[in-house]
Amino acid sequence: MTHTRTCDNGFKGPSRRTFIAGTGSILVGTALAGHASAAPAEAVSASTQIADGAGVVALVIGTGYGGCVAALRLAQAGVDVHMVEMGMSWDTPGPDGKIFANTTTPDQRSFWLRTRTKQPLSNFLGFPIDKAIPRCTGILDAEEFSGITVYQGRGVGGGSLVNGGMAVTPRREHFSDVLSSVNADEMYNVYYPRANAELGVGLIDPAWFDTTACYQYARVGRKHAQRSGFPFVFVPTVYDWNYMKQEAAGTVPKSALAGEILYGNNYGKKSLQKTYLPKIKATGRVTISPLHKVTSVAPAAGGGYAVTIDQINTTGDTLTTKTVTAAKVFFAAGSVGTSKLLVKLRSTGVLPNLNNEVGKGWGDNGNVMCGRANHLWDPTGPLQSSIPTAGIDNWASGGAFAEVAPLPTGIETYASFYLSITKNPNRAEFSWNAAAGKVDLSWQTAWKQTSITAAKTIFDKINAKEGTIYRTDLFGVYKIWGDHLTYHPLGGAVLNKATDNYGRLHGYAGLYVIDGALIPGNTSVNPFVTITALAERNIEKIIATDL
Numbered sequence: 001m002t003h004t005r006t007c008d009n010g011f012k013g014p015s016r017r018t019f020i021a022g023t024g025s026i027l028v029g030t031a032l033a034g035h036a037s038a039a040p041a042e043a044v045s046a047s048t049q050i051a052d053g054a055g056v057v058a059l060v061i062g063t064g065y066g067g068c069v070a071a072l073r074l075a076q077a078g079v080d081v082h083m084v085e086m087g088m089s090w091d092t093p094g095p096d097g098k099i100f101a102n103t104t105t106p107d108q109r110s111f112w113l114r115t116r117t118k119q120p121l122s123n124f125l126g127f128p129i130d131k132a133i134p135r136c137t138g139i140l141d142a143e144e145f146s147g148i149t150v151y152q153g154r155g156v157g158g159g160s161l162v163n164g165g166m167a168v169t170p171r172r173e174h175f176s177d178v179l180s181s182v183n184a185d186e187m188y189n190v191y192y193p194r195a196n197a198e199l200g201v202g203l204i205d206p207a208w209f210d211t212t213a214c215y216q217y218a219r220v221g222r223k224h225a226q227r228s229g230f231p232f233v234f235v236p237t238v239y240d241w242n243y244m245k246q247e248a249a250g251t252v253p254k255s256a257l258a259g260e261i262l263y264g265n266n267y268g269k270k271s272l273q274k275t276y277l278p279k280i281k282a283t284g285r286v287t288i289s290p291l292h293k294v295t296s297v298a299p300a301a302g303g304g305y306a307v308t309i310d311q312i313n314t315t316g317d318t319l320t321t322k323t324v325t326a327a328k329v330f331f332a333a334g335s336v337g338t339s340k341l342l343v344k345l346r347s348t349g350v351l352p353n354l355n356n357e358v359g360k361g362w363g364d365n366g367n368v369m370c371g372r373a374n375h376l377w378d379p380t381g382p383l384q385s386s387i388p389t390a391g392i393d394n395w396a397s398g399g400a401f402a403e404v405a406p407l408p409t410g411i412e413t414y415a416s417f418y419l420s421i422t423k424n425p426n427r428a429e430f431s432w433n434a435a436a437g438k439v440d441l442s443w444q445t446a447w448k449q450t451s452i453t454a455a456k457t458i459f460d461k462i463n464a465k466e467g468t469i470y471r472t473d474l475f476g477v478y479k480i481w482g483d484h485l486t487y488h489p490l491g492g493a494v495l496n497k498a499t500d501n502y503g504r505l506h507g508y509a510g511l512y513v514i515d516g517a518l519i520p521g522n523t524s525v526n527p528f529v530t531i532t533a534l535a536e537r538n539i540e541k542i543i544a545t546d547l
């Protein structure tokens with residue numbers, strides 16, 4: 001049986017479609033002609049499963065930002081690449097005709113191997129809102145460690161499939177706090193512009209922002225921020241703004257204005273499925289195996305590395321285990337995925353020469369959530385775009401950058417909702433738990449107090465000025481702070497510590513880290529532009545010197 005086996009309720013996982021060059025080039029051509037962002041995601045369908053015993057030049061573990069940058073640049077340099085992805089390919093519509101599920105009606109597509117949703121906002125008006133779903137290799141993983149739940153995207157495209165699309169370059173004066181060993185001039189002159197261009201980053205039209213119903217919630221956020229004297233900033237995103245205008249006009253199928261975000265976006269968001277991945281496929285040098293999970297990377301007798309891969313079905317069972325060899329292996333499984341693999345491999349004696357920095361320096365980007373209850377004269381609107389586009393920047397004086405986030409419930413809630421990124425210095429470590437046969441993370445929930453204190457520098461002041469209070473019904477019963485989670489895992493194989501200054505793992509030639517694991521716990525803003533830009537910098541050096 002192949003990985004097309006169905007989940008319990010009959011949802012068919014992505015089909016095993018081999019990439020056919022002719023079809024692919026038409027679709028890629030359409031994408032490059034500028035219509036990509038409004039096209040359904042299936043336009044980038046492509047997968048060719050790796051065979052047991054295969055030998056590849058470069059193997060990339062994971063298909064998120066770091067993995068896509070590595071694969072594209074290696075392929076453009078003439079190197080054949082195979083990408084291995086534990087999630088599905090997300091190229092085939094479900095029974096409702098859509099590839100991705102809506103946030104209001106989670107189903108088997110929504111969560112990674114759970115029988116019940118685990119929504120970041122667990123309650124509304126104090127009532128729990130999670131519900132039973134069939135267990136399936138769905139798109140959003142809520143991975144639980146003892147002190148924190150880490151949300152991650154699963155599938156070809158990684159976190160780009162589920163994220164809010166906020167595409168933020170850190171302020172230059174903060175960059176040395178983010179990546180002290182990296183030349184800021186190079187980043188700001190070359191690699192951030194390259195990343196922003198490839199990702200299709202753009203700003204909302206301020207005139208439209210001022211008038212459209214779907215950003216009333218953000219205008220209320222702006223008014224309250226400015227009345228308390230905080231800098232209010234527009235935040236660039238990877239949403240196709242022209243498409244959103246058409247959504248608002250009712251001329252195209254809705255995506256951001258239909259509440260799509262956490263479980264995927266069917267139309268307007270420029271995820272990696274519409275940016276790097278079509279370019280990767282157009283090279284003709286890259287193949288991808290979805291529903292394949294790397295479990296080991298070991299030095300091979302004849303040189304290079306033996307990579308062990310479990311092929312799974314859509315209910316998570318292993319169908320077969322394959323071993324392939326690769327001259328070079330790029331760890332791009334995300335901060336948590338890469339760290340877990342490396343810590344396990346070092347601790348179990350498979351890669352004993354990895355240094356003791358591996359597993360260290362992990363942070364949550366200071367994420368903390370909260371809501372405020374507005375007065376009746378400050379409605380936030382029943383129609384809310386799921387793509388945040390504004391923030392309150394109090395980083396310099398309070399250590400917090402707060403996204404004005406949507407609550408797309410479809411009804412008037414009189415709530416303002418925020419995800420704050422804060423300067424939280426706490427760092428956790430991954431370690432191998434031999435008894436349980438798994439990797440643990442030492443994060444403690446109490447460490448979020450620093451983030452709460454930073455976020456309060458903004459919201460205590462706004463509440464005092466507006467005569468408003470915090471919502472207590474969104475994260476439990478009488479619980480103000482969403483301090484149990486992160487969307488932004490960073491670190492675990494930190495640049496210039498676990499690796500050299502370009503991501504080469506110490507101890508093993510030909511092994512590289514090229515994802516969020518390189519970044520030491522905080523980026524001061526949302527992280528994917530920095531992950532992409534750093535990957536662009538590192539792969540350029542690696543191609544020039546190692547291949």
Ligand code: FAE
Nearest residue numbers: 062064065066086158159164166294334337516526527528
């Ligand atoms: P990532 O994109 O996570 O890709 C790693 C890939 O590796 C995934 O597809 C995994 O399934 C796969 N994988 C893991 N382990 C294995 C294995 N053993 N074998 C094979 N495959 C494996 O990594 N960031 C922003 O900048 N702006 C936002 O607005 C934003 N909103 C977010 C909202 C949500 C709900 C979430 C969850 C995240 C958000 N993020 C946002 C974070 C952002 O998506 C994240 O930092 C990047 O996706 C991380 O990129 P990486 O390349 O490190």
